[in-house]
Amino acid sequence: MxxxxxxxxxxxxxxxxxxxxxxxxxxxxxxxxxxxxxxxxxxxxxxxxxxxxxxxxxxxxxxxxxxxxxxxxxxxxxxxxxxxxxxxxxxxxxxxxxxxxxxxxxxxxxxxxxxxxxxxxxxxxxxxxxxxxxxxxxxxxxxxxxxxxxxxxxxxxxxxxxxxxxxxxxxxxxxxxxxxxxxxxxxxxxxxxxxxxxxxxxxxxxxxxxxxxxxxxxGITPVHLWMHPTPPAHAGQAASDESSGRDGENDQHQSEDTRKRRRYRAQKAAPDERQNGPLIVFRAESIFTWDNYLKINRSDEDDGDNDTRPADDMDTLSVARDTKKRASRLRFDLDLPGAEADGTPIGPGILVPEWDFRQQVLLPDYCVIKPMLPHDARPCEIPQHLIRATHRLRRQFQALMPQRSRRFGQVDGQDLDLDRVVRFFTDVKAGQAESNGGLYVDRPRSERSLACLLLADVSLSTEAWVGRGEQASSVINVIRDSLMLFAEALQASGDSFGLYGFSSLRRKEVRFLLLKDFSEPYDATTRGRIAALRPGFYTRIGAAIRHSTRILKEQPAHKRLLLLVTDGKPNDLDHYEGRYGVEDTRQAVIEARQAGLVPFCVTIDREAGDYLPHLFGSHNYVVVHDATRLPHVLTRLYAALSQNG
Structure with a gap:
């Protein structure tokens, strides 16, 4: 009571x-x-x-x-x-x-x-x-x-x-x-x-x-109409950077919960070096509360029962750097994909630059691109559940194939223009013929001259599931289906195209998966590589775009499209997260435009509207709220972008 x-x-x-x-x-x-x-x-x-x-x-x-x-x-x-x-x-x-x-x-x-x-x-x-x-x-x-x-x-x-x-x-x-x-x-x-x-x-x-x-x-109350007199210290940010800042990969999936987006005041604290054995003798009044320093592991997004509500009531979070690295190394190993994510290297590393927005300078030869083939890729046919959609897309995209037209009255050509030949000999008999030119019909091929490179994000976050009930599927499965249908559609259209995937593990290991090169035909081998895609590591988008730009620049086409398919913001284990990754990606997109390419982004990140306009411009991206519709959106988008090719 x-x-x-x-x-x-x-x-x-x-x-x-x-x-x-x-x-x-x-x-x-x-x-x-x-x-x-x-x-x-x-x-x-x-x-x-x-x-x-x-x-x-x-x-x-x-x-x-x-x-x-x-x-x-x-x-x-x-x-x-x-x-x-x-x-x-x-x-x-x-x-x-x-x-x-x-x-x-x-x-x-x-x-x-x-x-x-x-x-x-x-x-x-x-x-x-x-x-x-x-x-x-x-x-x-x-x-x-x-x-x-x-x-x-x-x-x-x-x-x-x-x-x-x-x-x-x-x-x-x-x-x-x-x-x-x-x-x-x-x-x-x-x-x-x-x-x-x-x-x-x-x-x-x-x-x-x-x-x-x-x-x-x-006792003076701060002014609500002004900026904070003493903004929270950057100790928390520094500590986050030092501990590899790996929380960014899944941050976009938590953004719907407002409290996940909060920023706390931070203060540095000395680590607690006391050893806690299996049997502890203590007095009840010595128990720590949330207001005291408490030595805990880094937050784990996989722990569904991790209750952070007490932290929402706190003004200051104490952050200390623990010199004991065993637990963090163990967690790091458990977070990484298994051996099935390792691809087969197909060449030496390729150096690409990276943009440091803090210094406003392009760091030369800063990242290493490692070309690879998907692990355990075996030739295969179109999956049974995609056959019906494949037939429909082939019919639609065949209408985009360059059509032959006939030109009459040509001096040279593949066929004779019989009407003009009869008229010419009639004029000869009447003594009115002046020339025998223009008696041929030519059927030149009306080329669209278009090349497209599709770059797919296959980072660790693609393990997430979308949809409900029987429609539920992992993001990586949706990406596989999208690539398969996209390739079938472009094969029917006759346009030149290449398919690639990427993930990263810090700057010296940006894995660039070759699914279909521009010089290769689309066949069972390509389908096998797509089917062998597995979730990789992290998302260093800037380096992947720069290498894709190099590849696409070499294609002899009048119009060159660079399509990026991703499910979140740029991030990596090192400092490549937050604004650093965003600004580097934006600079890479600018470089692609300066090279004459048309970069466009397709994403399933619901929060992408906060940062994609800065990266690609207000009209060069599309957010797919229902990931299962990604294959349909991707093919329709290409049809629209290629009309002026």
């Missing part, structure tokens, strides 16, 4: 203490499609992904009810790093839903300007308040249309910061300066500027600090 009443009381007190307006709340998911487009239009880096952040502690004053309920201890603020832009998961600050939505778009615009200004050393070294003031001024100057929205937001936001009389003299001085800066960012207050700004920067650091002149805690 006590637990029941306590639960009722907790719900009641939390509801009474809550300052937000749930009925007017706007979720980040509500603007998930429009936000990336708006951010890029405002000048933001196109390679940044969009994620929700978590609350960080602040030193602002709380009401009596909030202190009793233990709420309003954290705030979700906006910030960005080299990989992503982090926004509040929900905004319900204002009672008007439209105003909450406008706040989202204001933060997107401010983030774009703020990130651009960070390249300026003087701006980067300025204090928190001055950086936000300058960014606000620059944002309003660059986008005057936002001025009215900003004015409305400030007018309704300032009363929400509370009354000044409840603050100490020092806090009142800081708060007045913040409000003056919000209302008129062009003309900041001049009185005692240095001391006020220094103290305001300390107060805005989202932690309880003490000033040098007074021992009283400074």
């Amino acid at each position: 006590e637990d029941t009443v306590g639960g009722w009381w907790d719900v009641l007190i939390r509801k009474a203490a809550y300052r937000g307006h749930p009925r007017a709340a706007v979720q980040l998911a509500d603007i998930d499609k429009l936000a990336p487009v708006f951010f890029r239009a405002m000048g933001g880096a196109a390679g940044l992904g969009l994620r929700s952040t978590v609350g960080t502690e602040h030193a602002g004053r709380r009401s009596l009810l909030e202190r009793i309920a233990g709420t309003n201890t954290t705030l979700e603020l906006t910030w960005s790093d080299a990989r992503s832009l982090y926004l509040p998961e929900k905004i319900d600050l204002f009672p008007d839903k439209e105003r909450n939505k406008q706040l989202y778009f204001w933060l997107l615009a401010l983030s774009a300007e703020y990130a651009a200004l960070l390249a300026d050393t003087e701006f980067a070294q300025a204090d928190w308040l001055e950086r936000n003031r300058i960014a606000t001024v620059r944002c309003l100057r660059a986008m005057p249309g936002l001025g009215q929205i900003y004015a409305l937001l400030v007018r309704e936001y300032i009363p929400l910061r509370g009354a000044l009389w409840d603050l100490s003299a020092q806090e009142q001085q800081i708060e007045k300066h913040i409000r003056q800066t919000l209302q008129n960012p062009e003309n900041p207050a001049a009185a005692e500027m240095t001391d006020v700004v220094e103290t305001a920067a300390q107060a805005g650091s989202c932690s309880k600090t003490r000033s040098k002149t007074r021992k009283k805690t400074v």
Whole structure:
């Protein structure tokens, strides 16, 4: 009974203490499609992904009810790093839903300007308040249309910061300066500027600090309309990079769950070197909680019972580098495919460059392409379940074959034009013939001059299953069927084509599977190679596209198509994940276009709309939401792309 009443009381007190307006709340998911487009239009880096952040502690004053309920201890603020832009998961600050939505778009615009200004050393070294003031001024100057929205937001936001009389003299001085800066960012207050700004920067650091002149805690609430005063440390990111960052391969499959997209504050911690034997004597009060450092293994996406809900309530995650590598090596070996994924090498490694967006330089001979044949490939015929679709596609694509036309009145040709010959001899008898030219019919072949290279992603993630019930199938099976039907269709059309697959294991082992070279015929051998495809390793798309570009450039065709079929974002065991992999892939696509190719992407990743427009352009990709329809989409897409060949 006590637990029941306590639960009722907790719900009641939390509801009474809550300052937000749930009925007017706007979720980040509500603007998930429009936000990336708006951010890029405002000048933001196109390679940044969009994620929700978590609350960080602040030193602002709380009401009596909030202190009793233990709420309003954290705030979700906006910030960005080299990989992503982090926004509040929900905004319900204002009672008007439209105003909450406008706040989202204001933060997107401010983030774009703020990130651009960070390249300026003087701006980067300025204090928190001055950086936000300058960014606000620059944002309003660059986008005057936002001025009215900003004015409305400030007018309704300032009363929400509370009354000044409840603050100490020092806090009142800081708060007045913040409000003056919000209302008129062009003309900041001049009185005692240095001391006020220094103290305001300390107060805005989202932690309880003490000033040098007074021992009283400074309690100033950070500004919701500004960027985070002290963005979460990059310790977590560094640790992730050091530990090979292998979580990216399956991240796209978890993105539908919003909390998987969160970014936590991180702090470095010393590893716990204590040895835990089978029998442990301990006192109950010494048991660790989630708020203490706890030595655990890296997260395993295969552990379905791994409950991470307690972490969602945490502000800081401690990250330590463990010098003991045995467990990580064991896990690494278990993650890799078996021997059946190893192909048969067919030549020495081929060096290709890679784009480092951080240095803005193309690293020469950085990756090694290893051409291979699929393991244990045996010639075979068309699978029974594809025969009906194959006959249908052959009939459709035979209509695309170059047709012969007849040209009459030619000086030379394959046949005589009998009508012109009779007319000529009649004119000769009448004495009117002037010439005997133009008596032949020619049937020249109307060539389309088109070559197509299809590059299939056969990474580890293609082991995943799609569909339900009897329609369920693994992604790799769908890709095999797609390649088989695609090859049958192109064989019927008479166009030149090549089929390749790829996966990677760091930069020195990008496996490039030869299924059908341009110089080879399409036959049972090709079908056997396609049937022998197995899920490989990881997805270093940039290197695979660059090698495919080299192959396709050598084909004597007027139009050359490069089709990429994939199921996720670029990633690998090393640093090739996040924005690094995205920017390298984008650069590889740009190089392909400069070489005269037409690159196009077909993906089954539902979240591809967040990054594919940056990689291939807004009209050069298609997302297939039902993976089982991939063969149908692929063949129809080729028919459309080849019309102007």
